[in-house]
Amino acid sequence: MSAATATPHGARATTARPGPAFGRVVAAEGTKLLSLRSPWWAAAVTVVVAGVITYLSAEASSVDPGFEPLDSLSTGLALAHLGPLVLGVLVGAGEFRTGASRTTFTLVPRRWPVLAAQVLVTAAFALGTAVLATAASVLGILPSAASRGITVDLTSDDTPGLVLGMVLFLVALALFGLALGALLRRTVPALVTGLLVVVILPVVLTTAGDPLVSGADPASTGLAGPPTTVLGTLAVLSPGGAAQLMTTSASAGPMSGTPDLGPVGGGLVFAAWVLVVLVAAAVRLRARDVR
Amino acid sequence: MIEVEALTKRYGSTTAVDGLTFTAPPGTVTGFLGPNGAGKSTTMRVVVGLERPTSGTATIHGRRYADLPAPLHAVGVMLDARSVHPGRTAYKHLLAMAQTHGISKARVREVIAQTGLEPAAHRRAGTFSLGMGQRLGIAGALLGDPATLILDEPVNGLDPDGVLWVRRLVRDLAAEGRTVLLSSHLMHELALCADRVVIIGRGRLLADAPVKEIVERSERAGTVRVRTPDPEPLTRELVASGAQVTPQEGGVLHVRGASVDDVGTAARRCGATVLELGTESGSLEEAYLQLTGDAVEYRAADARGGAR
Amino acid sequence: MTTVLPESRAPQRASRGAPRRTGPTLWRVLAAERTKLTSVRANTWLVLGTVVAAAGTAYGLGMFVRPDDGRSGSWVVTSGFVLAQLGFLVLGALVGTAEHTTGTARTTFTAVPRRLPVLGAQALVAATTALVTAVLALGASYVATAVAPLADAPALDLSVPGASRALLGFALASVAVTLLGLGLGALLRRPAAALVTGVVLAIVSDQLLAANPSRFTDTVRSLLPSAGARLTQDDAALAALDAATRGPQLGVWGGGVVVGAWVLVVLAAAAYRLRRHDVR
Numbered sequence: 099m100s101a102a103t104a105t106p107h108g109a110r111a112t113t114a115r116p117g118p119a120f121g122r123v124v125a126a127e128g129t130k131l132l133s134l135r136s137p138w139w140a141a142a143v144t145v146v147v148a149g150v151i152t153y154l155s156a157e158a159s160s161v162d163p164g165f166e167p168l169d170s171l172s173t174g175l176a177l178a179h180l181g182p183l184v185l186g187v188l189v190g191a192g193e194f195r196t197g198a199s200r201t202t203f204t205l206v207p208r209r210w211p212v213l214a215a216q217v218l219v220t221a222a223f224a225l226g227t228a229v230l231a232t233a234a235s236v237l238g239i240l241p242s243a244a245s246r247g248i249t250v251d252l253t254s255d256d257t258p259g260l261v262l263g264m265v266l267f268l269v270a271l272a273l274f275g276l277a278l279g280a281l282l283r284r285t286v287p288a289l290v291t292g293l294l295v296v297v298i299l300p301v302v303l304t305t306a307g308d309p310l311v312s313g314a315d316p317a318s319t320g321l322a323g324p325p326t327t328v329l330g331t332l333a334v335l336s337p338g339g340a341a342q343l344m345t346t347s348a349s350a351g352p353m354s355g356t357p358d359l360g361p362v363g364g365g366l367v368f369a370a371w372v373l374v375v376l377v378a379a380a381v382r383l384r385a386r387d388v389r
Numbered sequence: 390m391i392e393v394e395a396l397t398k399r400y401g402s403t404t405a406v407d408g409l410t411f412t413a414p415p416g417t418v419t420g421f422l423g424p425n426g427a428g429k430s431t432t433m434r435v436v437v438g439l440e441r442p443t444s445g446t447a448t449i450h451g452r453r454y455a456d457l458p459a460p461l462h463a464v465g466v467m468l469d470a471r472s473v474h475p476g477r478t479a480y481k482h483l484l485a486m487a488q489t490h491g492i493s494k495a496r497v498r499e500v501i502a503q504t505g506l507e508p509a510a511h512r513r514a515g516t517f518s519l520g521m522g523q524r525l526g527i528a529g530a531l532l533g534d535p536a537t538l539i540l541d542e543p544v545n546g547l548d549p550d551g552v553l554w555v556r557r558l559v560r561d562l563a564a565e566g567r568t569v570l571l572s573s574h575l576m577h578e579l580a581l582c583a584d585r586v587v588i589i590g591r592g593r594l595l596a597d598a599p600v601k602e603i604v605e606r607s608e609r610a611g612t613v614r615v616r617t618p619d620p621e622p623l624t625r626e627l628v629a630s631g632a633q634v635t636p637q638e639g640g641v642l643h644v645r646g647a648s649v650d651d652v653g654t655a656a657r658r659c660g661a662t663v664l665e666l667g668t669e670s671g672s673l674e675e676a677y678l679q680l681t682g683d684a685v686e687y688r689a690a691d692a693r694g695g696a697r
Numbered sequence: 698m699t700t701v702l703p704e705s706r707a708p709q710r711a712s713r714g715a716p717r718r719t720g721p722t723l724w725r726v727l728a729a730e731r732t733k734l735t736s737v738r739a740n741t742w743l744v745l746g747t748v749v750a751a752a753g754t755a756y757g758l759g760m761f762v763r764p765d766d767g768r769s770g771s772w773v774v775t776s777g778f779v780l781a782q783l784g785f786l787v788l789g790a791l792v793g794t795a796e797h798t799t800g801t802a803r804t805t806f807t808a809v810p811r812r813l814p815v816l817g818a819q820a821l822v823a824a825t826t827a828l829v830t831a832v833l834a835l836g837a838s839y840v841a842t843a844v845a846p847l848a849d850a851p852a853l854d855l856s857v858p859g860a861s862r863a864l865l866g867f868a869l870a871s872v873a874v875t876l877l878g879l880g881l882g883a884l885l886r887r888p889a890a891a892l893v894t895g896v897v898l899a900i901v902s903d904q905l906l907a908a909n910p911s912r913f914t915d916t917v918r919s920l921l922p923s924a925g926a927r928l929t930q931d932d933a934a935l936a937a938l939d940a941a942t943r944g945p946q947l948g949v950w951g952g953g954v955v956v957g958a959w960v961l962v963v964l965a966a967a968a969y970r971l972r973r974h975d976v977r
Binding site for chain 3: 434437438439440441454455457458459460461462464466468469471472473474475476477478481482484485486487488489490491529533
Binding site for chain 3: 151155158159161173176177180184187188285286289290293294297298301302305306329
């Protein structure tokens with residue numbers, strides 16, 4: 099009998115075989131994400147919706163005399179951003195909803211590397227989706243620009259910043275969804291919270307700040323706004339409002355009644371929200387039992 | 390009485406059940422056997438109308454399940470113990486089922502007592518162990534006091550106490566003249582409680598016969614086993630008389646084509662000492678493995694065939 | 698653990714097919730669905746959350762109403778709808794998908810193999826729950842805005858033209874959104890898909906189109922389920938809406954008709970899928 103096989107099993111297991119290194123956890127999470135159907139669906143819908151809505155919106159505005167194609171660039175994202183949000187929620191909550199967490203956290207008992215790996219993997223997947231969705235948005239404005247004989251120059255002024263903001267906006271929404279899913283551990287509550295905060299809260303705040311009767315033409319609402327209102331401040335500091343600022347041009351200036359954070363400021367506020375929820379999820383993961 | 394005739398169910402290009410015909414008669418426990426993905430669960434789901442057959446028919450008391458006037462009273466069904474909202478208590482789950490047929494609360498409490506669920510009746514089903522979930526499923530099947538029962542893996546996850554209880558329960562139900570169709574992977578269990586078995590593989594019928602008959606088909610059945618310190622002379626003697634002898638370990642010979650009497654006589658003729666002599670009995674498990682040997686197909690890639 | 702053997706029951710043969718053993722009727726299925734809805738604690742929390750959200754929003758929005766901005770007392774009381782509709786949508790979607798996500802469908806549809814009575818009963822039970830929730834939400838909104846001192850918000854005055862209709866409309870719109878969620882849930886069978894579709898149809902699309910006002914977008918807006926929110930407005934607000942739109946003017950009940958048509962179409966699609974497709 100050789101010396102190698104005579105070594106006790108326990109000793110061999112602890113010395114020769116490395117455990118779940120972070121790189122491996124990332125690889126495992128990547129496999130999990132890509133092997134499901136729902137992320138691919140969410141990504142495809144995001145890209146298609148971004149392109150189609152931007153195209154329709156640019157077509158609709160192209161009849162206006164002062165038509166500027168780049169103004170329509172981010173309109174598709176107003177609907178398409180739900181895709182990354184849902185994607186994040188499904189990844190974050192899916193682990194717990196399906197019971198896969200029992201497998202995952204017995205393999206990686208320290209747990210937090212799983213969350214960190216999910217953040218990385220989701221960010222990477224969302225980045226790919228976001229780049230495609232932004233490209234689809236650019237394609238969406240080209241036909242109407244061509245019909246008016248306007249050339250689209252993505253390198254001029256603050257357009258590169260806008261494009262970058264659009265990409266980061268979609269990635270950040272995916273991470274926000276992931277954090278909510280990991281914190282609440284169930285799809286429906288996480289999704290409802292996400293929709294509430296990102297979609298409905300801005301609507302409520304707009305309704306409140308709207309000086310006319312609710313639902314009236316918002317184009318005419320910004321006529322006589324006071325410099326900075328409580329509501330306006332709340333609106334840009336809320337996750338949805340801050341995130342939306344990322345898809346505006348730096349030179350656009352603030353909406354009436356809101357402090358001028360600009361796209362960078364909005365991005366930072368939203369990043370802070372994402373971080374807060376992620377930390378809460380990590381704390382819950384460390385401190386609470388996994389079912 | 391459950392009658393399945395030329396039943397075929399396809400999902401796209403996958404054929405889950407392929408021209409299956411069998412009958413589960415009243416007053417008997419019919420075991421339903423087959424490897425994973427053989428089409429057992431699909432057949433049961435078609436029988437109770439959850440899925441439509443691609444072709445063929447499945448009837449209960451001569452009627453399609455969906456045409457039964459009072460399905461719960463005609464057929465008790467347990468397809469999957471996890472057919473319960475995890476947020477609902479066992480009592481409320483059964484009550485909601487009962488209400489669809491105007492069954493009284495007293496009857497709900499009766500089946501809860503009968504299945505030993507009393508201590509857990511007001512706990513949310515999401516907190517149940519596998520065995521408790523299984524008891525809840527059986528309670529649901531018994532609720533309407535039905536003449537036919539369809540139970541998919543009823544002893545799965547039960548403790549020995551519970552296994553014994555299910556065995557007695559299905560025997561008693563059959564003795565009362567009811568039809569019981571029961572699938573299981575536990576061969577010993579089925580051998581003990583089923584009167585006849587239907588074995589399928591890849592959606593096709595492999596055997597439909599009384600348990601005893603299936604067991605006798607086992608290769609080992611009818612083999613004589615003899616242990617002797619003198620295997621060589623005994624083998625020569627037996628082969629000369631036309632029997633087939635397969636030597637085993639420890640001086641044991643398996644003899645086919647000769648009775649116990651023949652082997653004993655042959656041993657005396659050649660002077661071999663016999664330490665042990667008897668017939669091997671076949672088992673349902675062996676017969677099953679031989680029947681399904683080439684029909685085993687683990688359809689891991691086929692998401693639709695397995696339980697989702 | 699006690700394992701009681703089946704006791705000697707009534708003679709088997711005699712009881713089989715006897716008249717007392719009757720099958721599912723709509724009334725019985727209704728009772729079963731009511732038990733199902735009330736026995737899940739999450740639904741209770743959802744109803745309470747919706748009431749609180751409606752009242753909280755009404756109070757919050759009421760703080761910003763000024764006497765000169767044309768908002769009536771009924772506007773303040775029904776303004777919680779913007780947030781509460783999400784609760785109604787979730788309620789409907791949960792009732793519609795719960796069967797399929799939890800596997801209860803196997804139990805339910807073996808007990809009621811004709812299936813459609815289950816969908817009908819779910820619609821009735823969900824609509825009733827939505828109605829009760831809406832009435833509670835209106836009451837809570839009224840109390841919240843009446844008791845707490847809101848600087849300039851007008852008090853609820855039912856003599857304002859359309860004010861009482863707006864209160865009734867709040868309940869009707871709530872029921873409609875709930876049924877839309879139920880239909881989408883039963884049709885798509887996945888809560889995430891049903892919720893996102895519902896939110897897009899009932900809220901997001903309208904916001905998106907409002908950002909690009911034109912004859913075309915205003916026409917589309919008037920044909921979306923979000924038009925149901927018009928039911929919560931009084932006469933003056935509706936007139937303002939109709940004056941602002943470049944699309945068709947829906948008038949008093951037009952929004953209700955639009956959302957009602959959506960509910961019917963989605964429920965019919967759900968019924969078709971339930972009838973024709975396998976249940977897992």
